[in-house]
Amino acid sequence: MFLHIKDVLSADEVAFFRQHLGPEAPWVEGARSAGEQAVHQKNNLQLAQGSDVSAQLQGLVKAALHRNALFFSAALPRRIFNPLFNNYGGEANFYGNHVDSAVMHSRADKCWVRSDLSCTLFLTPPDEYEGGELVASEAWGEKRIKLPAGDLILYPSSTVHQVSPVTRGRRVCSFFWVESMVRGLEQRQLLFDMDMALLRLRQSVGEKDPSVIALSGTYHNLLRMWADV
Numbered sequence: 109m110f111l112h113i114k115d116v117l118s119a120d121e122v123a124f125f126r127q128h129l130g131p132e133a134p135w136v137e138g139a140r141s142a143g144e145q146a147v148h149q150k151n152n153l154q155l156a157q158g159s160d161v162s163a164q165l166q167g168l169v170k171a172a173l174h175r176n177a178l179f180f181s182a183a184l185p186r187r188i189f190n191p192l193f194n195n196y197g198g199e200a201n202f203y204g205n206h207v208d209s210a211v212m213h214s215r216a217d218k219c220w221v222r223s224d225l226s227c228t229l230f231l232t233p234p235d236e237y238e239g240g241e242l243v244a245s246e247a248w249g250e251k252r253i254k255l256p257a258g259d260l261i262l263y264p265s266s267t268v269h270q271v272s273p274v275t276r277g278r279r280v281c282s283f284f285w286v287e288s289m290v291r292g293l294e295q296r297q298l299l300f301d302m303d304m305a306l307l308r309l310r311q312s313v314g315e316k317d318p319s320v321i322a323l324s325g326t327y328h329n330l331l332r333m334w335a336d337v
Contacts, residue, residue: 109297110244110251110263111182116172116229117258125165125231126257129280134159135195138203149204152271155193157215166191169229169282181303182262184296186337187287189221190214191229196240196271197278203271205245210265212285223265223285224293230255230281237277244269262286264293289335299334302327 117125135153155162169191173179189212196202212221228242234254242253242261245268252272253261263269265285290296306327309320 109182109293109300110253110261111178112253112255113176113178113182113260113262114256115258116176116179116260117231119258121168121172122231122257125168125282126280128161128165129155129193129195129231133161138194138200149206149270151202152200153195155195157190157192162193165193165282169284179260179262182296182300183225183286184289184299184331184335185286186289187219187221189219189223189285189287190217191282191284193231193280193282195278195280196274197237201239201275202273205268205270207268208265208285221285222287222291224288224291224296225262225286226265226267226269226283227260227262227286228253228281228283229260230257232278232280233257237279238275239272240274240279241272242269243272266293289337290331291336292334295330295334299327299331302330 134156136156138152138154139150155165170188173185173188179185208223208226210223212223213219214221234256240254242251244251244253244263255261271279288296290299302323306320306323309317309323313320
């Protein structure tokens, strides 16, 4: 599942994030937080996790996720790793091919999170920088992803991916991982497809239609069977 979720942040929220994530923000070398394999590929800046601005912006990202029904339907989140923030540009401008670690430990809340899903929330308009695509490798080729500011891409954490070199401007994003209530990728996909079909059916025939009631019951019974909470 590669899911583009639009307008996770409003234009005003994006402006607020950009105001607090300028050059004067407490950026540190991103390699400090990389795993054993990824540290050799990572050349970017990252907002200091213990800073006041990081704590403030983390809360705003989480609030935006909690109000987004599409994100909940696709991710079925059990835990969300505290959002982090990265900065690509100048000499610190790329992150080579890597796979995210299977389990993450948040310094902010000391929580362990299994990385079922990876998320990148774009904060810089794409016309302000060149390069900087999130490049995901798949059996049938590459996906090159560069989204409008305020939009989010959600994808399996098992994916080999990279951030291509930023050759002009600056690319700032938030990134984080989700431990889902439903661990299996195929099961999550089936539940998401069913939920989207139910949404269309509700809009067409209404909430009281017997088919809507029956299929809603099937959805929740499958979720009850597969969920680990």
